[in-house]
Amino acid sequence: AQSVTQLDSQVPVFEEAPVELRCNYSSSVSVYLFWYVQYPNQGLQLLLKYLSGSTLVKGINGFEAEFNKSQTSFHLRKPSVHISDTAEYFCAVRKTSYDKVIFGPGTSLSVIP
Amino acid sequence: DAGVTQSPTHLIKTRGQQVTLRCSPKSGHDTVSWYQQALGQGPQFIFQYYEEEERQRGNFPDRFSGHQFPNYSSELNVNALLLGDSALYLCASSDSGTHPYEQYFGPGTRLTVT
Numbered sequence: 001a002q003s004v005t006q007l008d009s010q011v012p013v014f015e016e017a018p019v020e021l022r023c024n025y026s027s028s029v030s031v032y033l034f035w036y037v038q039y040p041n042q043g044l045q046l047l048l049k050y051l052s053g054s055t056l057v058k059g060i061n062g063f064e065a066e067f068n069k070s071q072t073s074f075h076l077r078k079p080s081v082h083i084s085d086t087a088e089y090f091c092a093v094r095k096t097s098y099d100k101v102i103f104g105p106g107t108s109l110s111v112i113p
Numbered sequence: 114d115a116g117v118t119q120s121p122t123h124l125i126k127t128r129g130q131q132v133t134l135r136c137s138p139k140s141g142h143d144t145v146s147w148y149q150q151a152l153g154q155g156p157q158f159i160f161q162y163y164e165e166e167e168r169q170r171g172n173f174p175d176r177f178s179g180h181q182f183p184n185y186s187s188e189l190n191v192n193a194l195l196l197g198d199s200a201l202y203l204c205a206s207s208d209s210g211t212h213p214y215e216q217y218f219g220p221g222t223r224l225t226v227t
Binding site: 103 | 148155161171203214221
């Protein structure tokens with residue numbers, strides 16, 4: 001079975017500073033990896049996904065993530081955060097295109113003015 | 114183009130009652146998945162519907178059941194509500210043909226059981 005660990009439950013960062021949100025997964029088979037963002041009182045929005053190919057994936061809103069198979073990690077990064085990036089971020093995995101999505105517990109990003 | 118819509122937005126029920134939540138997928142999407150998100154946690158997969166049948170199910174009791182209609186819309190039914198069923202229920206849709214990996218989420222239904 002797959003599982004997802006997000007090591008930091010809360011990450012405070014000053015505006016315009018860089019940020020990295022960590023995600024590690026465990027699986028006995030190859031998986032597809034995703035990052036979602038959830039703004040207060042809203043549903044989830046897909047930020048980016050890794051299916052295959054280049055291990056550096058670029059997403060919306062200036063976010064990017066790097067897949068590291070040997071370390072089973074998929075960390076999310078942004079070089080300069082904005083107040084509007086304050087939200088909950090979820091890392092997720094799935095085995096196939098129709099398999100269930102397994103979410104991590106989430107990381108709350110707070111951008112400080 | 115309307116995205117995924119869910120109704121109602123909020124719902125308050127009493128323990129032991131039954132509830133039905135509704136979801137309309139994004140236009141052109143034929144697959145619907147339901148998730149339960151407890152406060153402060155990540156979403157947990159309940160089940161997925163495709164071609165009007167339950168294709169996959171997570172670790173939820175039989176009190177949770179669903180249905181998919183010919184127009185791809187879906188319902189989630191929960192019987193004999195427990196206090197622990199209080200959560201945000203999210204519906205997600207995807208297109209099995211062109212972009213099966215991309216799930217679009219609705220805003221959710223906030224269920225409170227008292």
